[in-house]
Amino acid sequence: MKKLSELINVLPNQRIIGNPDTSVQGIAYDSRQVVKNFIFVAIKGQHLDGARFVPDAVKKGASAVLVEEAVSTHATQIIVPDVREAMARLSAAFYGExxxxxxxxxxxxxxxxxxxxxxxxxxxxxxxxxxxxxxxxxxxxxxxxxxxxxxxxxxxxxxxxxxxxxxxxxxxxxxxxxxxxxxxxxxxxxxxxxxxxxxxxxxxxxxxxxxxxxxxxxxxxxxxxxxxxxxxxxxxxxxxxxxxxxxxxxxxxxxxxxxxxxxxxxxxxxxxxxxxxxxxxxxxxxxxxxxxxxxxxxxxxxxxxxxxxxxxxxxxxxxxxxxxxxxxxxxxLKRVPGRLERIISDDGFQAVVDYAHTGDALERVLNTLRPLTKGRLITVFGCGGDRDRGKRPIMGEIATRLSDFTIITSDNPRSEEPLEIIKEIEAGIDKGSRDVYTVMPDRHEAIKVAVDMAAGRDIILVAGKGHEDYQIVGDKKFHFDDTEEIKKAMKQNAQGLRFKVQGTK
The missing domain is CATH 3.40.1190.10 (Mur-like, catalytic domain)
Known part of the structure; x- marks a missing residue:
């Protein structure tokens, strides 16, 4: 337990309203994490202002609040010009730098x-x-x-x-x-x-x-x-x-x-x-x-x-x-999770999982795999929702130019409609390239089809999620692991359970 007065020296431009010797047991930026004698940090977010949650934090025992403007509360207030920077410096001081x-x-x-x-x-x-x-x-x-x-x-x-x-x-x-x-x-x-x-x-x-x-x-x-x-x-x-x-x-x-x-x-x-x-x-x-x-x-x-x-x-x-x-x-160092991570099939082809989720990263990975590919290079990828939309057509162009066949699918669509994201990816693809790619919004299905169409010395690249073991659709987050999906598809493939859709080769 520390006194607030011991910590605030690291904040040169601060103003205190209330007791500077109040006890501090921790620092929280989420009012739900506040317990007795915590400092609650009221961060102004993109959608919510943390100052709205000051009453909840004080009710839960916050002894002080860190704010950019004074609020109505009986707790001690630390008023600073930049609440995020102040939170970082207070946190370092609280834990002894x-x-x-x-x-x-x-x-x-x-x-x-x-x-x-x-x-x-x-x-x-x-x-x-x-x-x-x-x-x-x-x-x-x-x-x-x-x-x-x-x-x-x-x-x-x-x-x-x-x-x-x-x-x-x-x-x-x-x-x-x-x-x-x-x-x-x-x-x-x-x-x-x-x-x-x-x-x-x-x-x-x-x-x-x-x-x-x-x-x-x-x-x-x-x-x-x-x-x-x-x-x-x-x-x-x-x-x-x-x-x-x-x-x-x-x-x-x-x-x-x-x-x-x-x-x-x-x-x-x-x-x-x-x-x-x-x-x-x-x-x-x-x-x-x-x-x-x-x-x-x-x-x-x-x-x-x-x-x-x-x-x-x-x-x-x-x-x-x-x-x-x-x-x-x-x-x-033998491997890095989800970074050009290889999975070898019993049929002689291999799949590679990589976190590449930008145009540059995707191009680098495909250029690395091309000279190692003795058969076809098959790419499965999508783009995340609620993220930089400008890279979508760029990645579509790169994938179809550098792969023999591309399956465009979902990444983490979040609040966006998956097919709308895919349309923006397709906007970058040469109009004469329609026979070298297909659209499959279901990522599980896309990976299964890629594995089923692979043979001999082909290489499948499954890009975008890498080490991630989840997928975010809407406001729901559920378990999804590219490596697990590939291994499952390879096992089904070996058992003769193949899945083929129109448009794949």
């Missing part, structure tokens, strides 16, 4: 974040550290695994996780930092020692509106956090034009002495391949780096996983780790 007592690495960008956190975690473990991860697939440390409702949790949840990690002996944490989290200041109060920028491609424009705004959100991890660390480092993909801009403009102007490590497939950057070979067994490469040649031997597939590996090598170099620990850490 745990990120200052461990080594925190942030990974941001549109694609590649999850794989890089897995690779960096493997390197850190191989180097003898106790590593934790906060990311899209789950939150995990010391053998404990927790579901991840958000890529980057809300600040009270995030700081609680850090505190629990620290108490359990975690020395290093690798965290995916989303653009939403940076825009909403969920990571204010965190101390990052290093950061990785992977790339920036079209996504989340339903939220950010423009690519420039999207870039500005991503940049904050570097300009607002890493640039202030005397021994901080930044690892940046300089094959990406936004990465070049981040390195050459933002960082060099704001923190010219910051240690920056560029990585590239094409340029003479700090990390780049001297030799490389791709096959269905994975990647074999020799990298030129600031610490000499580093060997990459990884079962992960494709060029973009070489990029992800280079980023992880950059993290190891930034932390001053031994070259052998870096190499072995890369080799030790």
């Amino acid at each position: 745990p990120s200052k007592h461990m080594t925190l690495i942030g990974v941001t960008g549109t694609n590649g974040k999850t794989t890089i956190t897995y690779l960096a975690e493997s390197i850190l473990k191989n180097a003898g550290f106790h590593a934790g991860v906060v990311g899209t697939v789950n939150y995990r440390y010391k053998g404990k695994i927790f579901d991840a409702p958000h890529t980057t949790p809300e600040s009270p949840d995030l700081q609680k996780i850090f505190k629990e990690m620290l108490d359990d002996g975690v020395t290093h944490c690798v965290m995916e930092v989303s653009s939403h989290a940076l825009s909403q200041k969920r990571v204010a109060g965190c101390r990052f020692v290093g950061a990785v920028f992977t790339n920036l491609t079209r996504d989340h424009l339903d939220y950010h509106k423009t690519m420039e705004e999207y870039f500005e959100s991503k940049s904050r991890l570097f300009t607002d956090f890493i640039a202030k660390e005397k021994k901080g480092f930044a690892v940046i993909n300089v094959d990406d034009r936004w990465g070049v801009r981040l390195k050459d403009r933002a960082i060099h102007r704001i923190a010219p002495t910051l240690k920056t490590i560029g990585y590239s497939l094409k340029q003479d950057a700090e990390i780049h391949p001297a030799k490389v070979s791709f096959s269905e067994r994975g990647i074999e490469a020799m990298l030129d780096t600031p610490i000499g040649s580093v060997k990459i031997s990884s079962p992960l597939l494709g060029e973009y996983n070489l990029q992800n590996s280079m980023a992880a090598v950059g993290v190891g170099i930034g932390l001053g780790l031994d070259k052998q620990a870096i190499e072995q850490g890369i080799t030790n």
Whole structure:
């Protein structure tokens, strides 16, 4: 239990109405989670203003409320200009600023974040550290695994996780930092020692509106956090034009002495391949780096996983780790859930599950699979509802151009009508390509048909959901796992239970 007066020093522009020495036992942004002596944070959302729930929170025992404008209540009020930033800083102070007592690495960008956190975690473990991860697939440390409702949790949840990690002996944490989290200041109060920028491609424009705004959100991890660390480092993909801009403009102007490590497939950057070979067994490469040649031997597939590996090598170099620990850490990682995850059938064809849900990611995955495909490349994908609609026709064009056959289906349609989403996907498809795709809104049915039509050395790509084990239709969320569906269809296929519809080959 702490006193409010012990915490509010981290809020420079605050005004208190009421007792500043009131007791604080926790912080909640959902009035349903409030218990006695909690601070209730009244967040102004897109549809609801948290100030409406102040009476409920106080009734449940809130000793103080954090607001942007004074409200009518007998509880102590903390009035601040930005309630989200204040919530983050209060949360860090309440839990003892745990990120200052461990080594925190942030990974941001549109694609590649999850794989890089897995690779960096493997390197850190191989180097003898106790590593934790906060990311899209789950939150995990010391053998404990927790579901991840958000890529980057809300600040009270995030700081609680850090505190629990620290108490359990975690020395290093690798965290995916989303653009939403940076825009909403969920990571204010965190101390990052290093950061990785992977790339920036079209996504989340339903939220950010423009690519420039999207870039500005991503940049904050570097300009607002890493640039202030005397021994901080930044690892940046300089094959990406936004990465070049981040390195050459933002960082060099704001923190010219910051240690920056560029990585590239094409340029003479700090990390780049001297030799490389791709096959269905994975990647074999020799990298030129600031610490000499580093060997990459990884079962992960494709060029973009070489990029992800280079980023992880950059993290190891930034932390001053031994070259052998870096190499072995890369080799030790055998799979990343829902990222080019392969399922082999008894009939000789294989299915690949991947989280690709942007045009760039889908194109990268298909370009990776094409040279490995000795038969047909069959793609099953859809686009999420209530999300950036502009990427739908782009993904339709890419899928039908790079696949031999495409089944357009549902992803998480949410509140949108699935067939309307599919129409927007079809808008990007060449009018002469009608015979290379079909529409099947039921994702279960689409996967079954793809498996039934596959033969010999075909490869099926099921894209968009990756590790997710649910589907959201309307306001209902139910269990759905692409990997499970594929295995079930393969088993039925082996038993002679095939399902074929008009329009498939």
